[in-house]
Amino acid sequence: MSPTMAPARVVTGALPTAVLGPTLRSVDSDPDLLARVRAGDEAAFVTLVDRYHGSMLRVARNYVPSQAVAEEAVQDTWMGVVRGLDRFEGRSSFKTWLFRILINRARTAGEGEPRSQPLGDVEPAVDASRFTASGAWAEPLEAWVTNADDRLVADTWTDALRTALDRLPPRQREVVVLHDVEGLPSEDVCSLLGVSEGNQRVLLHRGRSRLRSLLESELSERGR
Amino acid sequence: MHLLRRPADLACQQVVELVTEYLEDTLSRADRTRFEFHLRHCPNCTAYLDQMRATIVATGTLRAEDVAPDMLAELTELFRGWRSEEELPDQP
Secondary structure, eight states: TTTTOOOOOOOSOOOTTTTTTOOOOSSHHHHHHHHHHTTOOOOHHHHHHHHHHOOOOOOHTTTSSSSSHHHHHHHHHHHHHHHHGGGGSSSSOOHHHHHHHHHHHHHHOOOOOGGOOOSSSSSOOOOOGGGGGTSSSSSSSOOOOOTOOOHHHHHHHHHHHHHHHHHHHEHHHHHHHHIIOOOOOHHHHHHHHHHHHHHHHHHHHHHHHHHHHHHHHHHHHOOO | OOGGGOOOOOOOOHHHHHHHHHHTTTTTTTHHHHHHHHHOHHHHHHHHHHHHHHHHHHHTOOOOOOOHHHHHHHHHHHHHHHHHHHHHHOOO
């Protein structure tokens, strides 16, 4: 390493524990619950609703103008799921199947689907003003200080991230939500949204880069 | 530092555009080697990659809102309606 380079501090701290809160609400697997729902088990249905309802609302919100319409689309989806359970063959995960029904219904309800929008102009991951003429960082990059025990830091992260996510352009947001928030594999995201692997990656890249950049400014603002 | 850069070296500005492909493991072997070579010599890009990783991890831990009790009650009613249409046995 060249001794003339200003060393950037490296983020080594773990994310705040409150950010990494528990998400597992039930140990029952989806296939187990589905088998019980087919047999008419209400408790199994409630567990499934509890597991996915919030995620579904968040996904639906990408396609419809209001929370109320999103709730209708989600409710409609649950009924479609219950009536169509026999058509679920397990070729995809239940979650992907569920989101496919949901996105179709939400798109119909919202009418203005973001699918037809073009990818748009090239959008740099980091603003060009941050680099020198030769393409090196003009200023050392500030490290993100995270403190595992600091509840305030954890809340700041979560708040900043939710704000940043809401500010993403719709197409980037839908890919980031499905891939990074909901954890669907890339091939499922492509098939759900009808985009190629390459375009999906471009949208993911722009979305993530923008999130990082928004987080950077949010965190530095709130840290002051 | 850029004065020492060989033609094949990446600039920081190029590195930040390759981060997603690097993390998703879709770079060619040659590009991956160049990317990792750059990282070994550039603390700023190393910090940048850490920031991106932190962003992705934090994004993956965003919790969705819990289902509202009245919505759950409504859905449960609909489920009961479906169950009686289907003439499924009552649960114990």
